[in-house]
Amino acid sequence: MPDTAIAEAPARAATGGPILQVRNLEAWYGESHILHGINFDVNAGEVVTLLGRNGAGKTTTLKSIMGIIGKRSGSVKFNNQEIIRATSDRIARMGIAFCPEERGIFASLDVRENLMLPPVVRAGGLPLDQIFDLFPNLKERLGSQGTKLSGGEQQMLAIARILRTGASFLMLDEPTEGLAPVIIQQIGHTIARLKKEGFTILLVEQNFRFASTVADRYYVVEHGKIIDGFSNSELAANMDKLHTYLGV
Amino acid sequence: MQALYAQLLVGLINGSFYALLSLGLAVIFGMLNIINFAHGALYMMGAFVAYFLLNLGGINYWWALLLAPIIVGIFGMILERTMLQWLTGLDHLYGLLLTFGIALIVQGVFQNYFGSSGLPYAIPDQLKGGMNLGFMFLPVYRGWVVVFSLVVCLATWFLIEKTQLGAYLRAATENPTLVRAFGINVPRMITLTYGLGVGLAALAGVLSAPINQVRPLMGADLIIVVFAVVVIGGMGSIMGSIITGFALGVIEGLTKYFYPEASNTVVFVLMVLVLLVKPTGLTGRAA
Numbered sequence: 048m049p050d051t052a053i054a055e056a057p058a059r060a061a062t063g064g065p066i067l068q069v070r071n072l073e074a075w076y077g078e079s080h081i082l083h084g085i086n087f088d089v090n091a092g093e094v095v096t097l098l099g100r101n102g103a104g105k106t107t108t109l110k111s112i113m114g115i116i117g118k119r120s121g122s123v124k125f126n127n128q129e130i131i132r133a134t135s136d137r138i139a140r141m142g143i144a145f146c147p148e149e150r151g152i153f154a155s156l157d158v159r160e161n162l163m164l165p166p167v168v169r170a171g172g173l174p175l176d177q178i179f180d181l182f183p184n185l186k187e188r189l190g191s192q193g194t195k196l197s198g199g200e201q202q203m204l205a206i207a208r209i210l211r212t213g214a215s216f217l218m219l220d221e222p223t224e225g226l227a228p229v230i231i232q233q234i235g236h237t238i239a240r241l242k243k244e245g246f247t248i249l250l251v252e253q254n255f256r257f258a259s260t261v262a263d264r265y266y267v268v269e270h271g272k273i274i275d276g277f278s279n280s281e282l283a284a285n286m287d288k289l290h291t292y293l294g295v
Numbered sequence: 296m297q298a299l300y301a302q303l304l305v306g307l308i309n310g311s312f313y314a315l316l317s318l319g320l321a322v323i324f325g326m327l328n329i330i331n332f333a334h335g336a337l338y339m340m341g342a343f344v345a346y347f348l349l350n351l352g353g354i355n356y357w358w359a360l361l362l363a364p365i366i367v368g369i370f371g372m373i374l375e376r377t378m379l380q381w382l383t384g385l386d387h388l389y390g391l392l393l394t395f396g397i398a399l400i401v402q403g404v405f406q407n408y409f410g411s412s413g414l415p416y417a418i419p420d421q422l423k424g425g426m427n428l429g430f431m432f433l434p435v436y437r438g439w440v441v442v443f444s445l446v447v448c449l450a451t452w453f454l455i456e457k458t459q460l461g462a463y464l465r466a467a468t469e470n471p472t473l474v475r476a477f478g479i480n481v482p483r484m485i486t487l488t489y490g491l492g493v494g495l496a497a498l499a500g501v502l503s504a505p506i507n508q509v510r511p512l513m514g515a516d517l518i519i520v521v522f523a524v525v526v527i528g529g530m531g532s533i534m535g536s537i538i539t540g541f542a543l544g545v546i547e548g549l550t551k552y553f554y555p556e557a558s559n560t561v562v563f564v565l566m567v568l569v570l571l572v573k574p575t576g577l578t579g580r581a582a
Binding site for chain 1: 473475480
């Protein structure tokens, strides 16, 4: 996609105000209490990253926002609308898209079917030619079975298919996990371009170095709570703390 | 030789019913993960609805082909909404027991009111008579059943394998949670899928009515063989169910000609052999 297209693309959301407000979010898997009162905001047009160790509750936070976790409480407001009790299909239709950690590529569908699977929920989704411009590999593999793609291609497909839908708020769960450095770099470029296009992105990452190349703000999750938060400009001053939090 | 062709035709007709019924079972198992033991009873209901439409409402066979699957399909969707949906995530045994219970109740109610003997349902005028093919005499209605069943089976296969709706169904079979998170109302889709599977059973019931008469236990006699067909074809495999349904009907027919004593057991012997060699069925995938 030429850069002019990015410059001319209408902003998907006016920057500034919070598009997502999470308050006292608690969640359970069966009897296991996973989230213990998560609080954070995501402003329109931002890339916000949730950092934390394995099992801290980052993925559960995304799944709770998406309505996938059955037992949850607190408040999640998207565009000032309460969605804590909404079903996941309704949440998706409000304009939130979720790209899961395990990528969720369907083995019984080919690449084209995987790409076209999520329905368009509102106007403003990327047309296919722009998607192929972002991920040229996919165009060449349209007839292949989805799970026959390489890990990097599967990740691209998982991101590509939610860009068609018109959702303005993307939640990406560990998009770089298990990928080669060159693919990670490509995913980073893609996220940066999506931000320029006006998408708001909530990212879960353990790869802090990758996150620092794309994020505007960070929240640190530990034991199901947000224990710290800072902006990218405050990153250098918080490096020691961050190393302690992440155990790196 | 005439007798061989006649048995082949009988086999093809039985194969048509096996294919339609096992296709419905495969669709339901693939999507809901439920072994629908009520399928035979729903097939019987299709035949009875056609009978009621004709005798109480004066509605002919052609309209019954359309209306009976819709009526019984709606009944199926009510069953799914009120009972089967609560079994999501539970062991297969619960679904099997519940649907077996439903089958017993439905069959019991019909037996109570209509007894066990068959009620006549006439072949429509347009399909009466037969054709001399030179090597055999083909009753038109039986030829119609084979061709129409094949068309319905292939249309269902096309719907599931080649359309966007089918892509939703296949994806939801793999990961319903994620499909729902894409904005698709999966519970509603499951209900409609159950309705579709039940509708196919009812359609088979209507097709069967002029050949086999309308009896409360007509489904119970057939369903065990149909389950064997589904197991041989591979649980959840659409094309596997269609091909196996027709093929086993023909094999059963040929066995009737060459070794009649084994005709009632040949399907089960084949099931055992297939399970020994390929436990997932001929076209099924490992879980």
